[in-house]
Amino acid sequence: MIYAVAVFAPLLGSVIAGFLGRVIGDRASQIVTVSLMVLAAICGDVSFASVAWGNAHTGVVPVFDWISVGDLHIAWALRFDTLSVVMVAMVTTISTLIHLYSVGYMSHDSSIPRFFSYLSFFTFAMLMLVTANNLAQLFFGWEGVGVASYLLIGFWYQKPSACAAAIKAFVVNRVGDLFFAVGIALMFFLFKSIEFDNVFGNIQAHMNATYHIFGQDFRSYEVIGTLLFLGAMGKSAQIFLHTWLPDAMEGPTPVSALIHAATMVTAGVFLMSRMSPLMEFAPHALQLVTFIGATTALFAATIGCVQNDIKRIIAYSTCSQLGYMFLAAGVGAYQASMFHLITHAFFKALLFLGAGSVIHAMSDEQDIRKMGGLFKKIPFTGTVMWIGSLALAGIPFFAGYYSKDAILEAAYAAHTGLGTYGFVCGVVAAFLTAFYSWRLLILTFHGTPRADKHTMDHVHESPFVMTFPLGVLATGAVLVGLLFHTMFIGDARDAFWGAAIFNGPTNHIMATLEDRSMIIGLLPTLVGVAGIFLAYVMYVLVPGMPRALATTFRPIYLFLLNKWYFDELYNAIFVKPAFAIGRFLWKTGDATIVDGVPNGLASLTSYGSSRLVKLQTGSLATYAFTMLIGLVALISIFLWVR
């Protein structure tokens, strides 16, 4: 079945490149992984087409039985429904383009097979996650993505900053994973199964189940929904657990593109949609989702406005856009959330790969203050970055316009306090998004060059193998919204999504999207244009203004530049005390108590051992005698017990 090929081809590529990479060489590793990814993308897209335009039957593709202990029965199976297929098609397509791009970008690296192996494994883990038919398999993919991201962020393990970023990503994710794992366990206790079909089929049966915690009763669905969302927060870098995402750009640029666009961060959003049958009955948990999502969208956008590292700006924009997706999920518009996920995948991959192309051209310079005037030298990269930014800012008829508009309308149409809060945050964030995108574009591509002459002379357009994926992604960033909005969020949405996404009986949010007033529909576009205009004013017309503002509002500027001081705060609250506790446990706890007791037991054990070994004399008579003694002992004990 082509669906299974789409999922397992990346694994095959990863295994071949990983284990045989040194034997078959760099070029062969690239060819194998890239061609298997192309195969996976074709199969993934065909599967998508068969669901979207054909009328393929959704269902489950069994692979084999896995675990069977007590009540817990888990089978490996691939879930084949619209939600999974959409993700599979997106992940394989984007990942294939990133693989291709990496062939050019990583051409001077010394361990190419390792890189491609990790990249393919990353893709496979994500595919496992989105095609899971039960929570254990999903968790397997979830952790696989975590491991792969650790390996890839720390790919240049010679760089201390890369190692630190890798560890940070892993540890912060672990915090979220812990909640997720507890959530899964609670679901197993409640439903006696973690197969999606069993869980979703029995939602009504446990509607009023409660947990008694801290002297109060909480509905089970609220607790589970909150735990699942906390897990999703870690993976999708929502505020409080977002700190790893900007640092994750320490990895090679294609990795950042893969993490930010196709895999990893989208997992949390996907989880919300996948679990929609349960989330729909956890209104308080959804309120939390709305609040965190809206806050993250605004918070990350404010930071993005003052950063100077080209990749860091885009990283915060990812954080912000993920906030939008959660905002949509929180108000019940899962379809809009998934739609933004897909459009975002295209333009964010485009922006990151474009940034990679800029960095490549600028001899590894990442500070946009040292760029400028690049458009004439690298017009193609400049053009695609413009397209990506237009899509990101939600300018009409580019991909981001349709999805972002839908999210903001949904937030408005929710007519709740939190919905309005989300709407306001979203509109302000949309303004800031347009602002920082054009700040990036103007500082990088326009104005006078600020780099030294030597670097500027070296600026060159990237090779075809890198520009080709950019072209494809740019096409996607223009067309995806236009082509698919009817299907994802428009009139055809019910037929398209089928049973994959569940909207509660009282949830009519998707239906009310059409009847909003003109001004609400136009507002996102208007603020987007305003943001662009402000950037134009500040960085072209009155170039002295940013500096003047930064000096006048120095505390605010520093607050934003230092990313709201989250890293410093966590350092003081968690990291330093943890080190202190660790040192205490090591010096007193471990060295004296924990080591002392086992050492004593160990010497006792080895003493016993030496006594036993002495019995082994080698004499046949002794052995026979021992046997008989044993027999006599057994019979005596036996008669005595009897």
Add this chain to the structure above:
Amino acid sequence: MVGQLMNWQIALPEIVLAGCGLLVLMVGVLIKKQNSAQLCSMLVLASFLVAALLSLSAPQDVGYNGLFTLDRFAVFVKILVLIAASLAVVLSLDYNTHHGIARFEFPVLILLSTVGMMVMVSATNMMSLYLGVELSSLAIYVLAAFARNDVRSSEAGLKYFVLGALASGLLLYGMSLVYGFAGSLDFASLRAVFTTETAQLGAVVGVVFIVAGLAFKISAAPFHMWTPDVYEGAPVPVTGFMATAPKVAALAVFVRILSMPFGHLLPQWQQLIVLLSIVSMVWGSLAAIGQWNIKRLMAYSSIGHMGYALVGVATGTEAGVRGVLVYLASYIFASAGVFACIIAMRKKGHAVERIADLKGLGKTDPMLAFLLMFFMFSLAGVPPFAGFIGKLYVFLAAVQAGMWTLAIIGVLTSVISTFYYLWVLKQVYFDQSEGAFDGRAPSVSFVAGLGGLVTLSFFVFASPVVNAAEAAARALFG
């Protein structure tokens, strides 16, 4: 009764295998070539394959007037025995040539011993059981002394023979006591007798004798004293064989005899098995510390492992039997793998067997070191390797049966045993090499690689094995 009498096909695997053995013997005698041993080994491997296929396809029934039964349990164990025997034959290919004992009788003896084990596994009468035990043991006595120019090998053979004869005597005496007091040798009739009337003292003393005789075969403490000496002295492929196939068969007999004829005597024999199990686990883990010879280490390790398997037997439940079978399936691959590694331990043409000789293997032969790590982790029961799954099911059964003490002692001793498995790995990975080993023979790499693959991927494919073990256990209890 007539139907049972005529139902000879159920023993077809054994009949064909024994016939193949005679044929291979003829081939070996008639072909006076240098490589007749290699040819005979290949023929024996082929006959094992045929026997395995026949075992899977033969009709499952009781036959030969109740002497012989083929059920799912027997089939499961026979497949394990055949796998273990095949691995031993493959291991012998290189070793025997190198040590100048490449004689064609070797594979034939393994084959005959295997026939004996298959009879043991299917026996449902004391007489056929005894025949099987003796056939398998006699062949192994000869195998242990196969390197007859080597003093240690002859000593091993002799020791094993004398003590084995003693154990056979105990077994036979136990059987005659049971016969005298219960009036039958047939398992089904015995079961009927013990169901209706309370067992007389003589009969249960007979059971103790039978348990003691069988405990010798699986080298459960305190009937294990022969194990380290014989393991050390016998040629390595023989040791590898003894550590796997006969253990599997004898444990299967243990399970069958305790659950079928003596099933209703559970309260009487349970304490015995618990005792054997605890003593074996403790002895196996404690005495292994301080061994410097890797073959002796493996001897104590196998004593310990039989202790863990006995935990499953001691529960006397279906889940326990399932645990034992899964445990054995996970054990034979790791064990055969370690013996493959031991055969690979050869410096400048001389076999070495000190654990210290493994120093620096991680640098000189990373692949072998890696595989050895799998085996050691599996034997220690570290997740996710095969051994962990085996231990999990055994301890699970013990906990379900409410035997907490046994489970706790099992976990504690496996912690102690982890020490010496890790100690081996410490030498492999953290100590300076004292010279690399000679190149590995393909047969050795094959067994090690296969063992490693199964050990590593067992957790992924555990379900079919567990299901088969469950069906096998149900055949005994159902």
